Amino acid sequence: MRRSPKSSYNPHPETMHIKKGDTVKITVGKDRGKTGKVTSVDAKLGKLHVEGLNLYKKHVRPRKQGEKGEIVSVARPLDVSNVAIICPNCNKQTRVGQRKDGEKKVRYCAKCKGAI
Numbered sequence: 001m002r003r004s005p006k007s008s009y010n011p012h013p014e015t016m017h018i019k020k021g022d023t024v025k026i027t028v029g030k031d032r033g034k035t036g037k038v039t040s041v042d043a044k045l046g047k048l049h050v051e052g053l054n055l056y057k058k059h060v061r062p063r064k065q066g067e068k069g070e071i072v073s074v075a076r077p078l079d080v081s082n083v084a085i086i087c088p089n090c091n092k093q094t095r096v097g098q099r100k101d102g103e104k105k106v107r108y109c110a111k112c113k114g115a116i
């Protein structure tokens with residue numbers, strides 16, 4: 001495993017407002033403007049994976065003689081700051097707020113105020 005540089009760690013993992021299963025829109029890179037479902041989140045690193053997006057081709061060299069080199073697609077994680085959440089209630093690109101509902105913390109859409 002290659003270790004990430006310390007600077008890429010998210011110093012405030014509790015501020016991670018995107019969860020697995022959310023629909024997000026990518027705002028940077030070659031998949032900019034595309035939307036997809038979040039398949040995994042790493043709050044410590046502030047990174048996430050979006051289903052079927054941010055795929056890059058990786059060339060794999062043949063290991064043995066007679067074996068062919070391949071090009072495989074590898075999904076790279078995206079930084080949370082490079083995606084925007086899509087509200088399931090109003091289908092708009094939005095920001096997330098938090099409010100308390102009794103003891104529970106509830107995430108809500110900054111535009112329609114609906115719970116996410």
Ligand SMILES: [Zn+2]
Pocket residue numbers: 087088089090091092094109110111112113114
């Ligand atoms: Zn909304």
